[in-house]
Amino acid sequence: MRQAILDLEESKIREVANAGMGRADVLPFWFGESDEVTPEPVRAAAVAALQAGETFYSHNLGLPELRQALAGYTSALHGPIGPERIAVTSGGVNALMLAMQMLIDAGDEVLAVTPVWPNLTAQPLILGARLRCLALKPQPDGAWTLDLPALLAAITPTTRLLVINSPNNPTGWTLSKAEQQAIVARCRETGTWILADEVYERLYFRDDTANGAAPSFLDVSGPDDRLVVVQSFSKAFLMTGWRLGYLVMPAAMTQPLGKLIEFNTSCAPVFVQRAAAVALAQTDTITPRIVAHLRQCRDTLVPLLQALPGVQTSPAPGGMYAFLRIDGFADSLQLAKCLVLEAGVGLAPGVAFAPQAEGWLRWCFASKDVARLTQGVERVRAWLAAQVR
């Protein structure tokens, strides 16, 4: 067995969830997914595809008609992008791994902006890369920000790949267009590839962009820039369990990537791709409803949390998480376990996302029933009141 695999940390989010899963008295907010099922027309399309006998292998890069539809969808958001720049993958996490397999040799330096969903920092380690992290910083109001000059200085000619996720899981921090422009310019100087995880781009609550989506690296780069964007159907279409994502990349990378997909998964399931095509065709009805509901969830949860004694948090511009800390509780894993067992509230410990996020907690607010959020805060309030501090 490879030492790099044995050395990987077990998921601390799972550690908390294992303590509380299956308990009827726990309100789970630990995982990054909505508790609402996939819209009915999308499910119906998968059933119809199965009934029509679509049970076979397909192209490595995805069904041509889905790649075409994704090109149209991406172009509508970010300007002209053809299907020759797109590949369909088995989930966003598979898209991330494929991109890293394409770009990283063992020993290469990978720079990641953290805190971040742990998969993004585990994958380079699996491939034997040298991982460096640049941490965002929490502000007194609870929002996290990027020290842009520090990031630009950390990108050097030996940096093979920059891994950056915006809107960010777990902090909600979102890059501005100007920051993206500066990062692209720096990476052009150093020859560094950018792996931009933009799976939350549609879950954006500010109205400062023309397309309603979060700023994207696609908006500030050219077709031949060393840029790979990771996307997913999980968040904007409520399709986590379907395992479907895609990559947008320079056209020259697509054919070699097809080879790599052959050796990983060979292709994404056809009936899932058929359902995804229907999701894309109906995005104008599906996605705005999801985003409006998430905004309502955020705007319910965050003020209630802010009103709790000693709680620091700020409304995220994007994503589906509140990131918070509570005065007097430094050990986030221990706090998360106490909250599960004693308050019946399941949150993810901040330390799972970076050492700098120790003491913080992530609360996924994608709850179909907004009252569950209110109930969760009430439980935390009562638990806090009972602590002798």
Ligand code: PMP
């Ligand atoms: N990137 C980020 C930042 C995520 O939070 C997630 C899901 N938690 C993914 C990628 C992967 O999503 P999926 O594999 O479900 O497409």
